[in-house]
Amino acid sequence: MTWVAILVTAAGCYLLKLAGLSVPPRVLERPLVERVADLIPVALLAALVAVQVGGSGHHLVLDARALGLAVAVVLLLLRAPFLVVVFGAALAAALVRML
Amino acid sequence: MAATDDSSSAELSPAERAVIVRDSLGVGVATGAYGVSFGAVSVAAGLSVAQTCALSLLVFTGASQFALVGVIAAGGAPISGALTALLLGTRNTLYGLRLAALLRWTGWRRALASQILIDESTAMAITRGSVPAARVGFLTTGLSVFVLWNLATLAGAVAGTQLGDPRTYGLDAAVGGAFLALLWPRLRTGRNRVVAVAAAAVALGMVPVSPAGVPVLAAAGVALLAAALTRGTDPTEIPEAHP
Secondary structure, rough: OOHHHHHHHHHHHHHHHHHHHHOHHHHOOOOOHHHHHHHHHHHHHHHHHHHHHHHHHOEEOOHHHHOOOHHHHHHHHOOOOHHHHHHHHHHHHHHHHHO | OHHHHHHHOOOOOHHHHHHHHHHHHHHHHHHHHHHHHHHHHHHHHHOOOOHHHHHHHOOOHHHHHHHHHHHHHHHHOOOHHHHHHHHHHHHHHHHHHHHHHOOOOOHHHHHHHOOOOOOOHHHHHOOOOOHHHHHHHHHHHHHHHHHHHHHHHHHHHEEEEEEOOOOHHHHHHHHHHHHHHHHHHHOOHHHHHHHHHHHHHHHHHHHHHHOHHHHHHHHHHHHHHHHHOOOOOOOOOOOOOOO
Protein backbone atom coordinates (compact mmCIF):
# COMPACT_ATOMS: atom_id res chain seq x y z
CA MET A 1 0.00 0.00 0.00
CA THR A 2 2.82 2.36 0.80
CA TRP A 3 4.33 1.91 -2.68
CA VAL A 4 0.93 2.53 -4.28
CA ALA A 5 0.55 5.72 -2.26
CA ILE A 6 4.05 6.83 -3.26
CA LEU A 7 3.41 6.26 -6.96
CA VAL A 8 -0.03 7.92 -6.86
CA THR A 9 1.49 10.91 -5.08
CA ALA A 10 4.39 11.08 -7.56
CA ALA A 11 2.15 10.93 -10.64
CA GLY A 12 -0.36 13.38 -9.19
CA CYS A 13 2.20 15.91 -7.98
CA TYR A 14 3.97 15.82 -11.37
CA LEU A 15 0.72 16.36 -13.29
CA LEU A 16 -0.20 19.27 -10.99
CA LYS A 17 3.14 20.91 -11.81
CA LEU A 18 2.84 20.21 -15.54
CA ALA A 19 -0.73 21.51 -15.59
CA GLY A 20 0.40 24.86 -14.22
CA LEU A 21 2.93 25.33 -17.01
CA SER A 22 0.53 24.04 -19.70
CA VAL A 23 -3.00 25.25 -18.96
CA PRO A 24 -3.94 28.70 -20.31
CA PRO A 25 -3.89 31.05 -17.29
CA ARG A 26 -7.50 32.16 -17.92
CA VAL A 27 -8.80 28.72 -16.99
CA LEU A 28 -7.58 28.75 -13.40
CA GLU A 29 -6.67 32.34 -12.67
CA ARG A 30 -9.80 33.40 -10.86
CA PRO A 31 -10.00 35.08 -7.47
CA LEU A 32 -11.82 32.18 -5.80
CA VAL A 33 -9.42 29.56 -7.18
CA GLU A 34 -6.48 31.68 -6.12
CA ARG A 35 -7.82 32.08 -2.59
CA VAL A 36 -8.43 28.34 -2.28
CA ALA A 37 -4.95 27.57 -3.57
CA ASP A 38 -3.49 30.10 -1.16
CA LEU A 39 -5.38 28.80 1.87
CA ILE A 40 -5.17 25.04 1.35
CA PRO A 41 -1.46 24.82 2.26
CA VAL A 42 -2.10 27.00 5.32
CA ALA A 43 -4.96 24.81 6.55
CA LEU A 44 -3.27 21.49 5.82
CA LEU A 45 0.10 22.43 7.30
CA ALA A 46 -1.57 23.80 10.44
CA ALA A 47 -3.61 20.60 10.76
CA LEU A 48 -0.50 18.48 10.26
CA VAL A 49 1.31 20.41 13.01
CA ALA A 50 -1.63 19.89 15.36
CA VAL A 51 -2.06 16.18 14.67
CA GLN A 52 1.67 15.42 14.70
CA VAL A 53 2.16 17.14 18.02
CA GLY A 54 -1.11 16.55 19.87
CA GLY A 55 -2.41 13.27 18.50
CA SER A 56 -1.62 9.75 19.64
CA GLY A 57 -3.84 7.17 18.00
CA HIS A 58 -7.35 8.37 18.80
CA HIS A 59 -6.28 10.37 21.84
CA LEU A 60 -5.11 13.92 22.35
CA VAL A 61 -1.97 14.05 24.47
CA LEU A 62 0.40 16.68 25.76
CA ASP A 63 3.94 15.28 25.87
CA ALA A 64 7.54 16.01 24.92
CA ARG A 65 6.48 16.83 21.36
CA ALA A 66 4.63 19.94 22.60
CA LEU A 67 7.83 21.18 24.19
CA GLY A 68 9.62 20.48 20.90
CA LEU A 69 7.03 22.60 19.10
CA ALA A 70 7.44 25.43 21.59
CA VAL A 71 11.18 25.38 20.95
CA ALA A 72 10.48 25.42 17.19
CA VAL A 73 8.32 28.54 17.64
CA VAL A 74 11.08 30.31 19.53
CA LEU A 75 13.65 29.35 16.88
CA LEU A 76 11.36 30.56 14.08
CA LEU A 77 10.86 33.88 15.90
CA LEU A 78 14.66 34.14 16.02
CA ARG A 79 14.71 33.49 12.24
CA ALA A 80 16.72 30.30 12.58
CA PRO A 81 17.24 28.23 9.41
CA PHE A 82 14.93 25.29 8.66
CA LEU A 83 17.36 22.59 9.76
CA VAL A 84 18.02 24.30 13.08
CA VAL A 85 14.27 24.53 13.73
CA VAL A 86 13.65 20.87 12.90
CA PHE A 87 16.54 19.43 14.84
CA GLY A 88 16.05 21.95 17.67
CA ALA A 89 12.54 20.59 18.16
CA ALA A 90 13.90 17.03 18.12
CA LEU A 91 16.67 17.84 20.58
CA ALA A 92 14.27 19.50 23.03
CA ALA A 93 11.94 16.49 22.96
CA ALA A 94 14.83 14.05 23.32
CA LEU A 95 16.27 15.95 26.29
CA VAL A 96 12.97 16.16 28.14
CA ARG A 97 12.48 12.40 27.68
CA MET A 98 15.88 11.74 29.24
CA LEU A 99 14.80 13.48 32.45
CA MET B 1 19.35 22.69 -20.10
CA ALA B 2 20.30 26.34 -19.69
CA ALA B 3 22.53 26.10 -22.74
CA THR B 4 19.83 24.69 -25.02
CA ASP B 5 18.43 28.08 -25.94
CA ASP B 6 21.42 30.16 -26.94
CA SER B 7 19.50 32.81 -28.82
CA SER B 8 17.67 34.12 -25.76
CA SER B 9 20.47 33.34 -23.30
CA ALA B 10 22.72 35.66 -25.27
CA GLU B 11 20.71 38.64 -24.01
CA LEU B 12 21.96 38.03 -20.49
CA SER B 13 25.36 39.52 -19.68
CA PRO B 14 27.89 37.18 -18.04
CA ALA B 15 27.89 39.39 -14.94
CA GLU B 16 24.11 39.28 -14.55
CA ARG B 17 24.12 35.55 -15.13
CA ALA B 18 26.85 35.06 -12.50
CA VAL B 19 24.84 36.93 -9.88
CA ILE B 20 21.69 34.91 -10.54
CA VAL B 21 23.63 31.63 -10.53
CA ARG B 22 25.35 32.52 -7.25
CA ASP B 23 22.11 33.48 -5.48
CA SER B 24 20.33 30.42 -6.85
CA LEU B 25 23.07 28.03 -5.74
CA GLY B 26 22.89 29.55 -2.26
CA VAL B 27 19.19 28.77 -2.09
CA GLY B 28 19.84 25.32 -3.54
CA VAL B 29 22.41 24.41 -0.90
CA ALA B 30 20.34 25.77 2.00
CA THR B 31 17.16 24.03 0.87
CA GLY B 32 18.73 20.81 -0.36
CA ALA B 33 20.44 20.24 2.96
CA TYR B 34 17.20 19.83 4.83
CA GLY B 35 16.53 16.72 2.83
CA VAL B 36 18.53 15.13 5.67
CA SER B 37 15.62 15.78 8.00
CA PHE B 38 13.13 14.36 5.51
CA GLY B 39 15.21 11.19 5.12
CA ALA B 40 15.52 10.68 8.86
CA VAL B 41 11.86 11.43 9.56
CA SER B 42 10.66 9.16 6.76
CA VAL B 43 12.48 6.03 7.93
CA ALA B 44 11.41 6.87 11.49
CA ALA B 45 7.82 6.78 10.17
CA GLY B 46 8.41 3.22 9.00
CA LEU B 47 9.19 3.72 5.31
CA SER B 48 12.17 1.88 3.81
CA VAL B 49 15.24 3.67 2.49
CA ALA B 50 14.12 2.85 -1.07
CA GLN B 51 10.63 4.26 -0.48
CA THR B 52 12.11 7.37 1.11
CA CYS B 53 14.45 7.98 -1.83
CA ALA B 54 11.66 7.28 -4.34
CA LEU B 55 9.61 10.04 -2.72
CA SER B 56 12.40 12.59 -3.06
CA LEU B 57 13.17 11.58 -6.66
CA LEU B 58 9.63 11.25 -7.96
CA VAL B 59 7.43 13.49 -5.83
CA PHE B 60 10.06 16.20 -5.21
CA THR B 61 8.01 18.78 -3.36
CA GLY B 62 8.92 18.91 0.30
CA ALA B 63 5.63 19.69 2.02
CA SER B 64 3.84 16.88 0.15
CA GLN B 65 6.59 14.40 1.03
CA PHE B 66 6.49 15.34 4.71
CA ALA B 67 2.68 15.10 4.63
CA LEU B 68 2.67 11.58 3.21
CA VAL B 69 5.13 10.23 5.77
CA GLY B 70 3.50 12.28 8.55
CA VAL B 71 0.11 10.68 7.97
CA ILE B 72 1.69 7.21 7.76
CA ALA B 73 3.63 7.89 10.97
CA ALA B 74 0.37 8.81 12.72
CA GLY B 75 -1.08 5.43 11.70
CA GLY B 76 -3.20 6.74 8.82
CA ALA B 77 -3.94 4.84 5.63
CA PRO B 78 -1.24 5.54 3.03
CA ILE B 79 -3.96 6.68 0.63
CA SER B 80 -5.13 9.45 3.02
CA GLY B 81 -1.50 10.49 3.13
CA ALA B 82 -1.41 10.55 -0.66
CA LEU B 83 -4.57 12.70 -0.80
CA THR B 84 -3.12 15.17 1.68
CA ALA B 85 0.11 15.29 -0.33
CA LEU B 86 -1.80 15.96 -3.56
CA LEU B 87 -3.84 18.77 -1.98
CA LEU B 88 -0.59 20.38 -0.84
CA GLY B 89 0.82 19.88 -4.35
CA THR B 90 -1.90 22.06 -5.88
CA ARG B 91 0.03 25.20 -5.02
CA ASN B 92 2.67 24.19 -7.58
CA THR B 93 -0.06 24.48 -10.24
CA LEU B 94 -0.52 28.12 -9.27
CA TYR B 95 3.22 28.70 -9.45
CA GLY B 96 3.27 27.15 -12.93
CA LEU B 97 0.49 29.45 -14.11
CA ARG B 98 2.56 32.42 -13.04
CA LEU B 99 5.80 31.13 -14.50
CA ALA B 100 4.54 29.85 -17.88
CA ALA B 101 4.70 33.26 -19.56
CA LEU B 102 8.08 33.97 -18.01
CA LEU B 103 9.80 30.69 -18.89
CA ARG B 104 8.09 30.08 -22.27
CA TRP B 105 9.13 26.46 -22.59
CA THR B 106 7.23 23.98 -24.75
CA GLY B 107 7.38 20.25 -25.47
CA TRP B 108 9.97 18.11 -23.72
CA ARG B 109 11.65 21.12 -22.09
CA ARG B 110 8.38 22.00 -20.37
CA ALA B 111 7.89 18.35 -19.39
CA LEU B 112 11.33 18.23 -17.76
CA ALA B 113 11.06 21.66 -16.16
CA SER B 114 7.79 20.62 -14.49
CA GLN B 115 9.58 18.21 -12.18
CA ILE B 116 11.66 21.01 -10.63
CA LEU B 117 8.74 23.44 -10.32
CA ILE B 118 8.74 24.01 -6.54
CA ASP B 119 8.57 26.85 -4.00
CA GLU B 120 12.23 27.76 -4.28
CA SER B 121 12.67 27.61 -8.08
CA THR B 122 9.52 29.73 -8.42
CA ALA B 123 10.75 32.30 -5.92
CA MET B 124 14.10 32.62 -7.73
CA ALA B 125 12.50 32.99 -11.18
CA ILE B 126 9.36 35.05 -10.62
CA THR B 127 11.19 38.30 -9.82
CA ARG B 128 13.32 38.33 -13.01
CA GLY B 129 12.69 40.87 -15.71
CA SER B 130 13.49 38.75 -18.77
CA VAL B 131 12.99 35.24 -20.10
CA PRO B 132 16.69 34.26 -20.02
CA ALA B 133 17.14 35.61 -16.48
CA ALA B 134 14.06 33.75 -15.27
CA ARG B 135 15.25 30.55 -16.93
CA VAL B 136 18.71 30.75 -15.35
CA GLY B 137 17.21 31.40 -11.90
CA PHE B 138 14.65 28.61 -12.28
CA LEU B 139 17.06 25.98 -13.62
CA THR B 140 19.98 26.73 -11.31
CA THR B 141 17.78 26.73 -8.23
CA GLY B 142 15.62 23.78 -9.28
CA LEU B 143 18.49 21.55 -10.34
CA SER B 144 20.71 22.34 -7.36
CA VAL B 145 17.84 21.69 -4.94
CA PHE B 146 17.00 18.47 -6.81
CA VAL B 147 20.52 17.05 -6.66
CA LEU B 148 21.21 18.06 -3.05
CA TRP B 149 17.73 17.20 -1.76
CA ASN B 150 18.07 13.66 -3.12
CA LEU B 151 21.62 13.14 -1.82
CA ALA B 152 20.62 14.54 1.58
CA THR B 153 17.51 12.34 1.68
CA LEU B 154 19.65 9.25 1.13
CA ALA B 155 22.10 10.34 3.83
CA GLY B 156 19.31 11.08 6.31
CA ALA B 157 17.50 7.81 5.57
CA VAL B 158 20.62 5.67 5.94
CA ALA B 159 21.57 7.47 9.16
CA GLY B 160 18.00 7.08 10.40
CA THR B 161 18.09 3.29 10.06
CA GLN B 162 21.14 3.17 12.38
CA LEU B 163 19.43 5.10 15.17
CA GLY B 164 17.08 2.58 16.76
CA ASP B 165 13.93 3.98 18.41
CA PRO B 166 13.38 7.40 16.77
CA ARG B 167 11.53 8.68 19.83
CA THR B 168 14.76 8.59 21.84
CA TYR B 169 16.11 11.24 19.50
CA GLY B 170 12.90 13.25 19.42
CA LEU B 171 12.42 12.60 15.70
CA ASP B 172 8.65 12.42 16.20
CA ALA B 173 8.81 16.02 17.45
CA ALA B 174 10.95 16.94 14.43
CA VAL B 175 7.96 16.28 12.13
CA GLY B 176 5.83 18.89 13.89
CA GLY B 177 8.75 21.32 13.79
CA ALA B 178 9.18 20.73 10.05
CA PHE B 179 5.50 21.39 9.30
CA LEU B 180 5.56 24.54 11.43
CA ALA B 181 8.67 25.82 9.61
CA LEU B 182 6.93 25.22 6.26
CA LEU B 183 3.80 26.99 7.51
CA TRP B 184 5.56 29.95 9.15
CA PRO B 185 6.20 32.17 6.06
CA ARG B 186 2.50 31.85 5.15
CA LEU B 187 1.30 33.31 8.46
CA ARG B 188 1.96 36.95 7.64
CA THR B 189 -1.67 37.92 7.05
CA GLY B 190 -4.36 37.92 9.73
CA ARG B 191 -6.67 35.88 7.52
CA ASN B 192 -4.08 33.13 7.13
CA ARG B 193 -3.46 33.03 10.88
CA VAL B 194 -7.19 32.63 11.55
CA VAL B 195 -7.41 29.83 8.99
CA ALA B 196 -4.37 28.10 10.51
CA VAL B 197 -5.80 28.17 14.05
CA ALA B 198 -9.24 27.03 12.87
CA ALA B 199 -7.75 24.21 10.79
CA ALA B 200 -5.64 23.01 13.72
CA ALA B 201 -8.70 23.06 15.98
CA VAL B 202 -10.83 21.13 13.46
CA ALA B 203 -8.09 18.53 13.01
CA LEU B 204 -7.63 18.04 16.75
CA GLY B 205 -11.40 17.80 17.23
CA MET B 206 -11.57 15.07 14.60
CA VAL B 207 -8.72 12.97 16.07
CA PRO B 208 -10.84 11.06 18.63
CA VAL B 209 -13.72 10.37 16.22
CA SER B 210 -12.17 9.58 12.83
CA PRO B 211 -9.55 7.28 11.32
CA ALA B 212 -5.98 8.66 11.25
CA GLY B 213 -5.35 10.79 8.19
CA VAL B 214 -8.94 12.04 7.99
CA PRO B 215 -8.51 14.94 10.49
CA VAL B 216 -5.94 16.59 8.22
CA LEU B 217 -8.11 16.18 5.13
CA ALA B 218 -11.09 17.60 7.03
CA ALA B 219 -9.06 20.70 7.75
CA ALA B 220 -8.99 21.42 4.00
CA GLY B 221 -12.69 22.22 4.46
CA VAL B 222 -11.65 25.22 6.56
CA ALA B 223 -9.64 26.53 3.60
CA LEU B 224 -12.58 26.09 1.22
CA LEU B 225 -14.96 27.80 3.63
CA ALA B 226 -12.59 30.70 4.27
CA ALA B 227 -11.96 31.17 0.54
CA ALA B 228 -15.69 31.25 -0.16
CA LEU B 229 -16.40 33.69 2.66
CA THR B 230 -13.60 36.20 2.10
CA ARG B 231 -13.43 38.76 -0.65
CA GLY B 232 -9.78 39.56 -0.07
CA THR B 233 -7.62 41.26 -2.65
CA ASP B 234 -4.64 39.33 -1.29
CA PRO B 235 -2.50 38.11 -4.16
CA THR B 236 -1.35 34.55 -3.83
CA GLU B 237 1.83 34.80 -1.91
CA ILE B 238 5.00 33.43 -3.41
CA PRO B 239 7.01 32.22 -0.43
CA GLU B 240 10.46 33.55 0.21
CA ALA B 241 13.35 31.61 -1.19
CA HIS B 242 14.67 30.80 2.26
CA PRO B 243 12.33 28.47 4.12
